[in-house]
Amino acid sequence: xxxxxxxxxxxxVALEEVGTPPLKDGKKEGAAxxxxxxxxxxxxxxxxxxxxxxxxxxxxxxxxxxxxxxxVPELGRVHIVQFQVAEKAVTSFxxxxxxxxxxxxxxxxxxxxxxPNLIDIVATxxxxxxxxxxxxxxxxxxxxxxxxxxxFQLIRLMRVLRLIKAARHSSVxxxxxxxxxxSLEGLSTLLAFVCMGTVFAATLVFFLERKEPDTLFVSIPAxxxxxxxxxxxxxxxxxxxxxxxxxxxGSCTMVGGVLITSLTVAITTHSFIDHFQRNIQRMxxxxxxxxxxxxxx
Numbered sequence: 001x002x003x004x005x006x007x008x009x010x011x012x013v014a015l016e017e018v019g020t021p022p023l024k025d026g027k028k029e030g031a032a033x034x035x036x037x038x039x040x041x042x043x044x045x046x047x048x049x050x051x052x053x054x055x056x057x058x059x060x061x062x063x064x065x066x067x068x069x070x071x072v073p074e075l076g077r078v079h080i081v082q083f084q085v086a087e088k089a090v091t092s093f094x095x096x097x098x099x100x101x102x103x104x105x106x107x108x109x110x111x112x113x114x115x116p117n118l119i120d121i122v123a124t125x126x127x128x129x130x131x132x133x134x135x136x137x138x139x140x141x142x143x144x145x146x147x148x149x150x151x152f153q154l155i156r157l158m159r160v161l162r163l164i165k166a167a168r169h170s171s172v173x174x175x176x177x178x179x180x181x182x183s184l185e186g187l188s189t190l191l192a193f194v195c196m197g198t199v200f201a202a203t204l205v206f207f208l209e210r211k212e213p214d215t216l217f218v219s220i221p222a223x224x225x226x227x228x229x230x231x232x233x234x235x236x237x238x239x240x241x242x243x244x245x246x247x248x249x250g251s252c253t254m255v256g257g258v259l260i261t262s263l264t265v266a267i268t269t270h271s272f273i274d275h276f277q278r279n280i281q282r283m284x285x286x287x288x289x290x291x292x293x294x295x296x297x
Contacts, residue, residue: 056097060166063090067159087159091127094162098124116168123161130155175279182275186268193260194231201253202227208246217241231257 063086070076070083098120105111112118130152167173180187202223209217216239217223226239230253241250 057166059090059093060162062086063162064160066090067157070156087127091124094120094124094165116164119161119164123159123165126155126158175276175283178279179272179276182279183268183271186264186271190261190264190268193264194228197231197253197256197260198224198227201231201249201256204249205241205246205253208243208249209241212242212246215242227253230254231260233257233261 066083066086069079076083098117101117101120102108102111112121133152133155167177199220202220205226206217206220206223209215209223217226222239226241229236230250233254235254241247
């Protein structure tokens with residue numbers, strides 16, 4: 001007990017001196033914290049379930065269209081100024097969006113440890129990196145050789161990553177990604193069977209075709225290029241066995257590939273549907289909660 005012999009006013013002063021707030025002020029601070037949390041939830045709901053998300057998706061589509069159009073030599077040379085202005089405006093918009101998301105996050109530091117958020121940041125950085133590197137190159141009087149020009153081109157093409165940003169504004173696409181993540185066990189089974197079938201088929205066909213003149217099956221890795229499309233049912237046709245035994249092995253590979261994919265896809269599909277339905281129900285509950293927050297800021 002702190003100064004139990006003091007009267008109530010004196011004990012109140014002693015509590016303030018050691019930094020312990022009185023109960024009444026504590027209630028006020030708690031109410032203020034709740035209000036701040038509610039305001040953050042409101043802003044977050046505005047970005048997730050309101051016309052603002054359609055504006056964000058529209059800006060993403062415009063930005064991607066500019067990247068595609070800029071790659072056309074005729075358009076890139078004639079409208080280079082317009083593309084640069086559009087990129088500055090888009091980058092400013094996404095920078096503001098990321099800033100608001102960080103400020104409204106319950107834990108701002110945790111924002112940078114989320115993969116979708118990191119994709120948002122990486123998709124917004126190309127203009128800043130291009131701007132910085134150009135000024136550094138000009139200040140250092142560096143000649144823009146072919147390698148440096150390729151680096152700038154790669155940085156600009158990274159802007160297409162903004163398409164991934166659109167996925168977070170589509171509840172269905174987000175649910176599909178979450179369902180795929182929940183179905184990794186079935187997908188890993190499919191991948192394991194495909195890999196085993198590919199290696200076995202490549203090894204067998206390499207053994208049967210290695211002595212043929214001008215054969216393309218010069219090694220097991222080279223035969224894998226034939227085996228993988230055959231197992232998965234794609235069949236490029238740029239490599240084919242010529243011996244009878246090789247063709248027989250190829251036929252068995254085709255049939256085995258159909259069995260592998262059909263059986264494992266059935267397992268994966270069942271797991272995916274189960275996770276998808278559960279995620280849809282959870283998404284509906286979260287959407288109703290955000291809509292309530294949007295109506296009551």
